[in-house]
Amino acid sequence: MTMNSVGRPTRSETFDPAAPATLTGARGLLQDEALIFELDGWRKTGVDLPDAPPADDLAGLTRDAPIGLPGLSEPETMRHYVRLSQKNHAIDLALYPLGSCTMKHNPRLNEKMARLPGFADLHPLQPQSTTQGALALMDRLAHWLKTLTGMPAVALSPKAGAHGELCGLLAIRAAHEAKGAARKTVLVPTSAHGTNPATAAFVGYGVVEIAQTADGRVDLADLEAKLTPDVAAIMVTNPNTCGLFERDVIEIARLAHSVGAYFYCDGANFNAIVGRVRPGDLGVDAMHINLHKTFSTPHGGGGPGAGPVVLSEALAPYAPTPWLVHSDGGFHLQEQPEAEAAHAFGRMCAFHGQMGMYVRAYAYMRSHGADGLRQVAEDAVLNANYIKARLSDVMTPAFPDGPCMHEALFDDAWLEGTGVTTLDFAKAMIDEGFHPMTMYFPLVVHGAMLIEPTETESKQELDRFIHAVRLLAAAAKAGDVERFKAAPTQAPLSRLDETLAARKPRLRWTSPVALPPLETFA
Numbered sequence: 001m002t003m004n005s006v007g008r009p010t011r012s013e014t015f016d017p018a019a020p021a022t023l024t025g026a027r028g029l030l031q032d033e034a035l036i037f038e039l040d041g042w043r044k045t046g047v048d049l050p051d052a053p054p055a056d057d058l059a060g061l062t063r064d065a066p067i068g069l070p071g072l073s074e075p076e077t078m079r080h081y082v083r084l085s086q087k088n089h090a091i092d093l094a095l096y097p098l099g100s101c102t103m104k105h106n107p108r109l110n111e112k113m114a115r116l117p118g119f120a121d122l123h124p125l126q127p128q129s130t131t132q133g134a135l136a137l138m139d140r141l142a143h144w145l146k147t148l149t150g151m152p153a154v155a156l157s158p159k160a161g162a163h164g165e166l167c168g169l170l171a172i173r174a175a176h177e178a179k180g181a182a183r184k185t186v187l188v189p190t191s192a193h194g195t196n197p198a199t200a201a202f203v204g205y206g207v208v209e210i211a212q213t214a215d216g217r218v219d220l221a222d223l224e225a226k227l228t229p230d231v232a233a234i235m236v237t238n239p240n241t242c243g244l245f246e247r248d249v250i251e252i253a254r255l256a257h258s259v260g261a262y263f264y265c266d267g268a269n270f271n272a273i274v275g276r277v278r279p280g281d282l283g284v285d286a287m288h289i290n291l292h293k294t295f296s297t298p299h300g301g302g303g304p305g306a307g308p309v310v311l312s313e314a315l316a317p318y319a320p321t322p323w324l325v326h327s328d329g330g331f332h333l334q335e336q337p338e339a340e341a342a343h344a345f346g347r348m349c350a351f352h353g354q355m356g357m358y359v360r361a362y363a364y365m366r367s368h369g370a371d372g373l374r375q376v377a378e379d380a381v382l383n384a385n386y387i388k389a390r391l392s393d394v395m396t397p398a399f400p401d402g403p404c405m406h407e408a409l410f411d412d413a414w415l416e417g418t419g420v421t422t423l424d425f426a427k428a429m430i431d432e433g434f435h436p437m438t439m440y441f442p443l444v445v446h447g448a449m450l451i452e453p454t455e456t457e458s459k460q461e462l463d464r465f466i467h468a469v470r471l472l473a474a475a476a477k478a479g480d481v482e483r484f485k486a487a488p489t490q491a492p493l494s495r496l497d498e499t500l501a502a503r504k505p506r507l508r509w510t511s512p513v514a515l516p517p518l519e520t521f522a
Contacts, residue, residue, distance in 0.1 A: 170318075205233075270290075
C-alpha cells in the first residue's frame with residue numbers, strides 16, 4: 001500500500017478479483033450510464049421555447065406525433081455526456097499505442113489559434129477580399145509543405161488520407177490521358193494500407209500486388225517483373241506499414257519512371273522522416289500528408305481530417321482546383337479550370353478544405369521551427385526503438401534485424417503454447433488501463449501487434465506502458481490463461497461477441513413502450 005503525505009492509503013498494490021460486485025453497477029467514481037433514450041426525461045426540457053406560430057404553407061407536413069427525442073434538463077445532459085467520456089480511453093489519460101494513426105497529443109496552443117475569430121468565424125462564401133489573412137495562412141502552409149517535401153506544388157483541399165490518394169491518382173490519370181495513354185494498372189505492395197488498392201480500384205485501375213521480402217520491404221525483382229507499359233503508377237508507403245524505411249526507394253522510383261509510370265507515395269508515416277528526408281529527392285511524384293499524423297491536428301472524433309497532396313513538376317499542372325494565386329491585388333482562389341489551372345482535373349470538394357486544420361498545422365510548424373520538426377521525427381523513431389528494445393526479450397519482433405522507424409512491430413510467436421491469443425492479450429491491456437496497440441495489422445505478419453508511441457511521450461510514460469506489457473507477457477507465459485480469457489473485467493462492459501456484433505449490429509434504439517401523444521408534451 002502506498003501512502004500519501006498525510007498517511008492515508010492511496011492505492012492498493014494488488015487487485016482483488018474476489019471483490020464483490022457493487023449493487024448499483026457503478027465502479028467507484030465511474031457511474032453506470034444508460035442510453036440517453038432510456039433516461040426518464042420525455043416530458044421535460046432544459047430550454048423554454050415559445051410556441052411556434054401556426055404554419056399555413058406546409059401543405060399538411062406539420063408534425064402530429066412526438067419527435068422521438070429525449071428531453072433532459074441541463075444538469076442531466078451535462079452529467080450524461082461526462083459519464084460517457086469516462087468510458088473512453090483518451091490521449092489526455094495515458095499513452096495511446098495506436099499512435100499518430102488515430103490519436104496523438106494535440107497542443108493546446110494550436111487549439112487557441114484555431115479559435116481566433118478571424119479563422120473560426122470564416123464562411124466559405126464570403127468575399128475573398130475579406131479573407132486575405134486566411135488565404136495568406138494557406139499560402140504559408142503550402143510553402144512549408146512544399147519545402148519539407150521538396151515538391152513544387154500542393155493541393156490543400158483533400159479532406160483525408162484516402163481523399164488525398166484519390167487526388168494523386170486522379171492527377172496521374174489526367175497526366176496519362178494528356179499524353180494519349182490509357183494505362184490500366186496500379187502496382188501495390190502486399191503490406192500497403194487497405195485504402196491504396198481501394199482507391200486505385202475506385203479510380204478505375206486494376207490492382208496488381210507486389211511481393212514483400214523476408215525483411216519486410218518491397219521485392220525489387222517482383223516489381224521489375226510486373227512493370228509493363230500498362231502500369232500507370234506504383235503506390236508505396238515509406239516508411240512502410242511494417243515500420244521500416246524502404247531502403248531501395250530511389251531504385252523503386254527509377255524503375256517506375258523507366259516505363260513511364262508515376263511514383264505515388266503514401267505519406268501516412270511522414271512523421272517519421274519530416275525534417276530529415278524530402279520525398280521529392282527520392283523520386284516521388286505525388287504524396288498525401290495526413291495533417292493529424294505529422295502536424296498534430298485532431299483526428300477521429302476530434303476531426304475533421306485534412307490530407308494535402310504534394311505533386312512533382314510533371315503532375316503539378318493537373319492539380320485540382322481551387323488554386324491559390326498571389327498577385328498585386330492580393331490572394332485569390334482560381335476556381336475554374338482555366339488560365340494557370342487550365343489542365344486541372346476538377347474539384348475535390350465543394351469549397352477549399354478544412355481551415356481549422358490548416359491553422360492548427362501551421363501553428364505546429366511555427367512553434368517547432370525547422371530544427372523542432374526535425375526533432376519530431378527523431379523522437380518518434382527513438383521512442384519506437386526504445387519500446388522495441390525493452391520488449392524484444394519477452395515478445396517476438398516481426399523484423400528483429402536492425403532498427404525500426406516510428407513504430408515497433410511484433411508477431412504472436414511468443415504466445416505459442418500459452419493458450420492466449422493476440423485478441424486475448426489486447427483485452428487484458430484494457431484492464432491495465434491502456435488502449436491496446438494495433439492488432440492483426442499489417443496482415444503480412446501473423447498475429448501482429450503494432451506499437452506506435454509517437455514523439456510526444458516521455459520516457460516515464462513509455463516505461464509505464466512497457467511495465468504493464470511485460471507483466472502481462474509474464475502472466476501469459478506463466479499459464480494464467482483465465483486472466484486473459486475473462487478480460488476485460490474492469491471495463492464498463494465485459495468481453496463482447498465481436499463476430500455477432502459485426503454481422504448483426506443493433507444501430508437503432510427502439511422504445512420498449514409507445515411514446516405518449518403529442519398533446520401531453522404541451
